[in-house]
Amino acid sequence: MSKTPIPAAIRRLVEERAGYRCELCLVPIDITFFPHEVDHIIAEKHQGKTEPENLALVCWRCNRHKGSDLGSFDPVTRRFCFLFNPRTQIWSEHFTLQNHEIIGTTPEGRTTASLLQLNTNQRKTERQRFMPSPET
Template structure:
């Protein structure tokens, strides 16, 4: 594991407005602290550079691991995962109540691989909405 300097951690967290860049869960309601994720893992040649780092909740980071992509559950074709440095969340996902819907192959693949609609994930979004931590949820 590569040590990420505190200044870069702060930049990644502030750029994400304190919420996971994959599922949008605010860090304030997460049971475990959010983490800095290498979008392209070091083992795939990714760098510890702000352009390759995302702020991720522990669930998203664990489910993503070092994966770069998977299979779109709708088409069965290979798709890369959503990349928060190169893509816009609202173009790939839609929040309907407590459920995240993938709108594109990248969105659907990310929803599936990161298990964004598991019972625990939906309960987290309900708790965030009830606590009014983030108006976007």
């Protein structure tokens, strides 16, 4: 949870830039029970600043799983890896969506998908029910 309040103008900028979707799992802002949150990519406790270049729009599930983490261990290589950063990286270069499952295609993608638990049955069902299939 952010210590520094996010000004309304910055929140609007972050929402618009994200296309009103979670920048990690892609769930649209208008289908979730809990509102999406503006997250510090680098948490304030790690000296992350409250400025647009360090903020991302994320759903509450992704934000709870990420917490203040900067990285974790790649489930394939077992080596430490930083998490996907939506300000400096392109989603489609690190993930693919297959049958409503988000597949990490790089160490950052795999680490992020694993840590954020992007493919639990509940999350896949949510994507299946409310998001058009990219395969069609």
